[in-house]
Amino acid sequence: MAKRSMSLLGQWSSRVFSIDLDKRGALLNFALTEKPQQAPEKFRNIQERCYSVLVCGDDRIQSARFYFGLEDLLRNELPAECELLPVSSYLPHVKDSLIRGYFLKDASECPSLTRRVLGALGLSEQVQVCSYLRGPDGGRWSQQLWSGSENQNMDVSKTCYVVPSEEANYHPSVLNMENSDVFYCRAEACKVLQESCDIIPESRAVLELVGKTDASRHSPDFPVVVIEGLDATGKTTMTESLREALGARLLRSPPQCLSPWRAVFDREPPLIRRAFYALGNYITAEQMGKEASQAPVIVDRYWHSTASYAIATAVSGPVSSLPPEGSPLYRWPPDLLQPSLVVLLTLDPQERKRRLEARGQGQTDEEQELDHNLLFRLRVEEAYRRVRGPACVVVDAGPSADKVLQQVLLLIKEHCRL
Numbered sequence: 001m002a003k004r005s006m007s008l009l010g011q012w013s014s015r016v017f018s019i020d021l022d023k024r025g026a027l028l029n030f031a032l033t034e035k036p037q038q039a040p041e042k043f044r045n046i047q048e049r050c051y052s053v054l055v056c057g058d059d060r061i062q063s064a065r066f067y068f069g070l071e072d073l074l075r076n077e078l079p080a081e082c083e084l085l086p087v088s089s090y091l092p093h094v095k096d097s098l099i100r101g102y103f104l105k106d107a108s109e110c111p112s113l114t115r116r117v118l119g120a121l122g123l124s125e126q127v128q129v130c131s132y133l134r135g136p137d138g139g140r141w142s143q144q145l146w147s148g149s150e151n152q153n154m155d156v157s158k159t160c161y162v163v164p165s166e167e168a169n170y171h172p173s174v175l176n177m178e179n180s181d182v183f184y185c186r187a188e189a190c191k192v193l194q195e196s197c198d199i200i201p202e203s204r205a206v207l208e209l210v211g212k213t214d215a216s217r218h219s220p221d222f223p224v225v226v227i228e229g230l231d232a233t234g235k236t237t238m239t240e241s242l243r244e245a246l247g248a249r250l251l252r253s254p255p256q257c258l259s260p261w262r263a264v265f266d267r268e269p270p271l272i273r274r275a276f277y278a279l280g281n282y283i284t285a286e287q288m289g290k291e292a293s294q295a296p297v298i299v300d301r302y303w304h305s306t307a308s309y310a311i312a313t314a315v316s317g318p319v320s321s322l323p324p325e326g327s328p329l330y331r332w333p334p335d336l337l338q339p340s341l342v343v344l345l346t347l348d349p350q351e352r353k354r355r356l357e358a359r360g361q362g363q364t365d366e367e368q369e370l371d372h373n374l375l376f377r378l379r380v381e382e383a384y385r386r387v388r389g390p391a392c393v394v395v396d397a398g399p400s401a402d403k404v405l406q407q408v409l410l411l412i413k414e415h416c417r418l
């Protein structure tokens with residue numbers, strides 16, 4: 001019985017719960033204790049019936065996929081008056097201790113429907129359901145762990161009280177990033193795809209394409225220049241121009257040979273999607289090694305994109321929720337070929353929006369989504385700046401295409417022997 005044997009139950013009262021109230025970094029943190037105590041201030045304002053659903057199965061592929069589909073499942077089955085907020089539960093400072101789920105605030109007229117849906121979910125070995133009860137004085141909240149049975153689903157012996165907990169220094173997702181969002185060697189990314197072969201047959205085809213040679217050991221004869229940046233910052237324009245100006249070979253990551261499967265992996269949860277992109281870099285690296293023995297090589301996106309998008313997506317809120325500067329999470333995988341130069345194209349958000357609109361994208365976003373995207377874009381760009389080995393050189397892509405090209409050509413002259 002995976003659910004009964006999991007470490008969560010034994011360490012229940014050492015856990016911190018962190019509820020993402022608005023994706024803008026407002027976290028409601030609480031811990032649990034066996035003695036009745038006052039709940040945190042933010043908890044005391046809650047009027048609704050509350051529940052949490054945590055996904056904690058033993059099989060990481062199945063759990064990741066289950067969590068990925070959970071929001072839709074809950075939205076489809078629960079009354080519309082149920083508010084769903086992402087919740088993380090973790091042991092402070094303990095790597096890989098994070099468990100994800102949803103916190104529900106139920107303002108519906110029909111509590112029995114919600115309980116029925118959650119009761120059915122609680123039968124699954126992948127899920128742990130709790131309900132939260134407001135004490136008669138209003139200041140105390142207790143948490144009851146549900147047992148697996150729909151009929152006698154409240155296991156009162158597991159009652160704990162909600163108490164304030166210390167604010168974490170960084171987003172709880174940081175605890176689980178290594179080998180869940182970012183992979184620092186080919187073998188770890190391969191492992192994920194190997195584990196997913198049965199449910200995603202395309203994984204096999206990707207694994208077959210990933211070579212076995214360690215391209216990181218070969219120092220290429222010609223320079224390898226990577227162009228990075230958010231969508232519409234001018235990467236395609238720049239890489240094409242550089243190819244012409246330098247008589248260079250042009251590559252991209254993910255490489256062309258992965259195109260047939262990209263859409264499949266883009267529909268998968270981060271664990272699987274990020275492993276796919278990580279492996280794309282190794283395939284591109286092999287091509288880089290070969291091509292750079294004959295001519296300069298220009299690469300459209302590479303490791304900086306893989307790491308930065310993965311890290312920036314795994315956390316929510318402002319730039320301060322990213323892993324701190326200098327964190328080993330920004331390191332370069334030792335078995336991945338390092339380029340001679342990485343250029344990061346940056347653009348004023350208004351100009352970037354204008355270019356997206358000129359391409360026919362970006363004009364339909366709602367205000368809230370834009371706001372949310374703004375924080376996301378800031379996180380990606382900051383993560384780009386923090387990735388090391390080599391660090392990127394930032395270039396303002398606002399001036400005319402020719403001016404930006406001249407500037408990058410100058411940088412190449414400074415950094416690389418041509």
Ligand SMILES: Nc1ncnc2c1ncn2[C@@H]1O[C@H](COP(=O)(O)OP(=O)(O)O)[C@@H](O)[C@H]1O
Pocket residue numbers: 229230231232233234235236237238355356358359397398399400401402404
């Ligand atoms: N320096 C520039 N000044 C003005 N427009 C540019 C410049 N560079 C690119 N563009 C235009 O902006 C849009 C996005 O550029 P593109 O190279 O496709 O970006 P990316 O590959 O980063 O998504 C295109 O329509 C392109 O013609």
Ligand SMILES: Nc1ccn([C@@H]2O[C@H](COP(=O)(O)OP(=O)(O)O)[C@@H](O)[C@H]2O)c(=O)n1
Pocket residue numbers: 231232235253254277278280281301302303305306307309310
């Ligand atoms: N080397 C790479 C390239 C892209 N990616 C992912 O691909 C997405 C960007 O794809 P895109 O379609 O916007 O890129 P372009 O084709 O516009 O350059 C990002 O969300 C990254 O998560 C990656 O992880 N690693």
